[in-house]
Amino acid sequence: QENIVKVSILGSESIILGYHLLPYLASDLVQNVKASTYVIITDRNIAALHLNPLLDAFQDAQRKFGQSVRVLFKVIPPGELSKSRETKCAIEDWLLEEVCTRDTCLIALGGGVIGDLVGFVAATFMRGIPFVQVPSTLLAMVDSSIGGKTAIDTPHGKNLIGAFWQPKRIYMNLSFLSTLPKREFINGMAEVIKTACIWNEQDFEKLEQGVEKIQDAVLNGVKDDFTGTTMETRTEGQCLLLDVILASARVKAHVVTVDERETGLRGLLNYGHSIGHAIEAILAPQVLHGECVAIGMIQEAELSHYLGYMDRASIDRIANCLSSYGLPISLDDERLLCRSGGTPCPVDTIMSNMRIDKKNAGSVKKIVLLSQIGDTVEKKASAVGDQEIETILHE
Template sequence: MKKHIFFTGFMASGKSRTGRAMADRLQRPFIDTDSVIVERAGKSISEIFEQDGEAKFREMEREVIAEIARNESPQVVSLGGGALNQPENIKAIRSSGVLVRLWAKPEILSERIGRKNTRPLLANLNDEERLAKIKVMLKEREKNYAQADFSVESTNEANEAHVIERILHMLKFWESHALDVCPSSGGRYPIFIGKNITPTAACLLEGLRLTPNYEFLVCTDTTIAKAQNEMLQELRGQAGRCPVFKFQAGERNKTLHNLNQLYSFMLHRNYTRKSCLLQFSGGVVGDMAGFGAATYQRGIPFIQFPTTLLSMVDSSVGGKVAVNHPEGKNMIGAFYQPSAVVCDISVLSTLPENEYLAGLAEIVKYGVIYDEEFFKYMEQNVEAIKRHDYDTLRHLIFRSCQIKAEVVGIDEKEAGLRAILNYGHTFGHAIEKITNYEKFSHGIAVSLGMRVAARTAVLLGKIDEVTEKRQNALLDALGFPKSFGVNAEAAWNAMAVDKKAEKGTRVYILPTKIGEVEKVTNIDKELINKSWLAIQAKEA
């Protein structure tokens, strides 16, 4: 862990004591921001508050944290209890280190603070008044403490060495922390990318304050349960040997009827709102478990452990969860964000090659819609991609998740920018529907849809044939199918029932160049029918 380690938490949560012990363990300098401020001011914190006011104290606090963030030598830092009230501090901390929250029950905090009674914000209060004010302040500051990467409980029973060991285990897991998703509606959740990280997921569950108070249920499907049984059992063990619910595998089983079986399973076993679903499968189960979490007793937490490349780079990130309806795909659903996403690349070892290819389709899509440099990277690393090179694969997953996180951070609920993620999907969903979701996996259908969308853009004069050929050349090099015989009339009717349609207006996402797309509506039926010729040759 080469970054700074920042400790936050309410006053008397043990930040300074634990921070010093951690610094000694790691042989790093220890900094207590309150002590630095006291030294520079030449007076106690109480005196600063009384003589200069809280605003002056917070100004000095900002300066100290900014200096630490600029220091490239890793340090252990104890933050003042109110440091996270200031957005500037949060930004500096997150850019330069890991933020660890120490927490304790209000009664324990009150008892600790009452021993000295030197805290200016809680001075001269009796026990009852002090406890009441602590509870109010904790509630007010909770949104800031939630900015921490992970949390560790500070109790009077656990000795210091035990707390340090738990923190070190969590820091080890957090080395696989790749990025955060910050949806436009608020909140934040981490994405982890690494190899063999599922067997240490207990650190994540504790760090998110889910254990020991939550009950867990692993959701998977019949195929993954066989192919990844060993890893599935590892995950169960990390969650206290919790039960496993298995959906029937396949897109055709992504229905309300099958989701209702999950509800019944949970109700019969008395799962309450203090429950958390651990989704260990691909996109179909991810969507179903996510929608189940969104609706079970009006919402419970869930964590994504995607087991396919497609779900790692697409469905597990962004919070779109749903089931299908006979009239169309993903018609019944919600926007509901996970608590975390864990992309364990080791589980891809049993992934069939056609499913690996399906994931690559979405990755190519990100290059076309958002990042030409990323597209170039793929063009230059085709062979490494095809042989599943770990470093190359990790970069593909990271950049894809990063792009989707950026889009979701601007437009979580598809009011504008997020619609660009549907490139290739309008045509791809039509292919899936007219083949009853049996001919192609979602990713392969999207790859064909991208070819049709590019041809549509050429016919509308938005790109030239060179750009179309460049996109298709990368798809060809990676091994995607080039053609499929489509009934244009059936496809036109299938596209009429699409969640991306707006009050009867048909919506298409089309490229204007590699790295950029735009939304186009109500394209003439004859032109769309002509676009299908891009893939219309008979399959070999």
């Protein structure tokens, strides 16, 4: 098929990007990821916008290839609360009632919540069945759908129960982004900027220079059209958006391929997250993950500078880039204060939240330090003393 791009991960070209990807997706699944039943699981917001076009695509594909398969769907409430044991059980019981067996393929249509949850259901149902990711948020495209980490939350914390379980395919249909709320798009941009910061200065420059075109491509994106007659013509902005998502997805796919179980290199993707997560623990759910990570990126860049690894001009560039996409760069940010209702983030609380970071080696904190934009001090997170971290947080 014309106009699609593939990215290789763990030795197979299973990441597929494009606009208007649904016909390809359905044909590829029906022909190449054979199953007696395909089960689409999505949330209410996404179902209202994108479920019917996906069901139609399956109908067309079945007609085209003269095959008949069963296609089921289940719609769950949106939001992080659905990433729970209760929802997992409910999906499993429903699959059993529908007599789904091992030759079932689950389709996670949604953001990171759906992807993590459905992936974990797939990992344990009948000791593991195939699943595919159909990410519908920017964050899910560049981050959560790639890498095979699946999980649910418990009252003790997020992502505490889960498994590594790789999807058979990851279909990034960029047309979905045109319905994404602006704040969710900005949230995903934090991860895109993060990846450029640790990996590639040219990618970072593209982001610095492309703000308007990229935003324009999302806000005025074309919707999926099943008349089958419209030729795909991409605007300059849409090409740039594809380019930027592709670059980010490639880095994540590469890092996961080299270090699937996160023993070193994959840890670089946690740039901004050591401090970011500690802030998120205080301000969620009013403040989003990417918003906290943006602040964490600046603080961790400050730390890199303080320790003598990176110049101040680079911090300024990162800060300007983040804010040009609408992300906060400090805890004093006005929109952030408005969203959090002015909830204070004392240094002590941030420090104690950082103690439970999975990356720490015992009591020694591990933080990704930058040497310049596009490169890191080590090819993994570095050990940093509490004293230095506290100094930066107090500034």
